[in-house]
Amino acid sequence: MPHFASYDDTGLWYERLGTGAPLVVLPGGPGTDLRYLAGLGGLDRHRELIPLDGRASGRSEVPHDRATVAFTAQARDVEALREHLGLERLDLLAHSAGCLTAQEYAAAHPGRVRRAVLVTPVGRAGREPDPAELADLHAARAAEPWYPAAAAAQRLLTAGDLTFLQQGMLQVRTLPFAWHEWNQRHKAEHVPGHATRLPWLRAAFYADAATPDTLADRLARLAGPRVPYLVIAGASDGMIGTAPARAVAELHPDARLEVLARSGHRPWVEQPAEFVQLVTEFLNTP
Template identity: 25%
Template sequence: MTEHRITRDGITLHARTDGADSADAPTVVFANSLGTTLHLWDPIMDLLPQGLRYVRWDKRGHGQSDCPDAPYAMGQLVSDAEAVCDHLQVRNCVFVGLSVGGMIAQGLAVKRMDIVRAMVLSNTAAKIGNPKLWSDRIAAVTRDGMGPVADSVMQRWFGRDFYGTPAMAPWQAMLEATPVKGYTGVCAAISGTDFMTPTSGLRLPTMGIAGSEDGSTPPDLVRETVDLIPGSSFHIIRRAGHLPCVEQPEAYARLLTDFLTRTGTVA
C-alpha cells in the first residue's frame, strides 16, 4: 500500500495504491460515493484478484483531500480523477464508480478513452435526482450540519438486514465526518449533471450493478443508464442498498472478478 498526494487546480488530493507496485500492471481504479472516503472499498480489497494494481482516492471535500469552498462542478470532479490517473500513469484501466463515482466514470470515459478501457457503473445513473432535491439537501445540510440528515441517508444507503445494526455505525460516522462544504459541493456537482447523451455515445465493455433495496439509485434507474451502452451487462445484488460493496462484499467481489476476467484484465 502506498499513499500519494497529488496537486491539481490549487488543491491536493489524497490517493492510495494497493496490490502490484508497477504502472505496467493491469490497473483497476475505484471512485466512491458522496459522503464516503476511499475506505468505502476496504471490505472488498482482500477478495479481489492478486497481481493487479488498485487505485482509489478521496474526492475533493472528502477524506484526506483538500476541501475547497462549495459548489463544485462535475467537470472538476472528472478532472480530479484525470489528474490522479495521469499522476499514477494509469492507462487502459477498468474504472469502477459507485454513485457519483459512476458519474465520474462516465465523464472520464467520454473525455479520456486512453485511460478508461472498461467500466463498472455501480448504483449510479447518467442523471441522479433533480435540482430541487439537491437544493433542498444543500439547504438542510448548510443550515443544520451533517448529523440531522444522517439517519435518512443511512436508510437510503442500506437494506433492511444491515440498517440499524452495529456494523452500520462506522459508515454513519464516516458520513457525519464529511465537511459540510465538501458534501454540499459534490451535491451541487450531481445536481448539474445529465450524462444521458454523452454516455449513449460510449462503446466500451460495461457492467452495471444495482442493489435491490437501494433508496438512492433504484435498480431501474441504474439499468436505464447501463442500457445506453450497447453490449453492457447488468446485475442486481439482492438484499443490498446503495453500498453493496459494504453489505455484500463477497457477492460484489465475485461480480468484479468475473468482469475483470471477461475483459482480459486477469487471466
C-alpha cells in the same frame, strides 16, 4: 499515504491496497472518505485497489475554486491520477455518486478506460431515483422495528428546509433503508467521521447536473464512447432504488446490468462473494 498535485495544484490523496492489476476506485457520498470502501468485500485479493479521495473529501485538500468540486470537473482529477500512476489505460470502479464522475471521465477521455464497474450508481447525469420505487421499497419494511423512526425522518428530509446539521441527523435515522438487512454489523459500517463536514460540498458536487434543456446533449455525449460497463444494483436499495442503475445500463451500448437480490446500497458488504465474482470475471475479460 500517497498523494499528488492535480492539474490546479490541489493535493489529492489515494491508497494502494492488495495485489494484482490496478483498479482505480472512486468513492461515493458525495464527499465520503475512501476508507469506507475498505477492501471492497475481498476484491483487494484479486486486484490492486487505488481508491482516490475526491477534492474536499477525506484527506484531500479543499480547492480554492469550489466549482472544481462539481462531478463533471472532477473527471480532470481522474486523468491527473492516471498520468501520475503512469497508466496508459485504466480499469475503473465507482460507487454511488462517484459513478457520475466515472462516466464523465470515460466520455471526456475516449480510449483511456478499458472497463468500468458502476456500483449502485445515482444516475446518468444527475440524481435520478424513482419516487414510486423508493416508496414501495420503504413500505416493504414497515413491519421492522426501526421503520417508524426512519420513515418519519425520511418525510422531514423530503420536505426540505433543513440546516446541514439537521440533514445529517435525519440521514443517520434513515440508514436502515440503505440495507437489505439492518443489523449491528451493518450499523457499524456507518462511521460519522467518513462523511463530509463541509455544508456546501453536496451542492457544489451536483452543481453541473443536467437540466431538462441540457439533458439530451449530456446523455448523447456520455453514451458516445464504447466502454464496457458492469452496472451493479441492490434490489433492496432504499436509498436510491434500482431505477438509476437501470437508466445507466440502458444508456451505454456495451453495459451489463446485475441486480443483487440480498443487497442494498453497499453490495460488497452484504453479498461479498457474489460481488467479487461478478467484478473479477468482468474485469478479467480481455
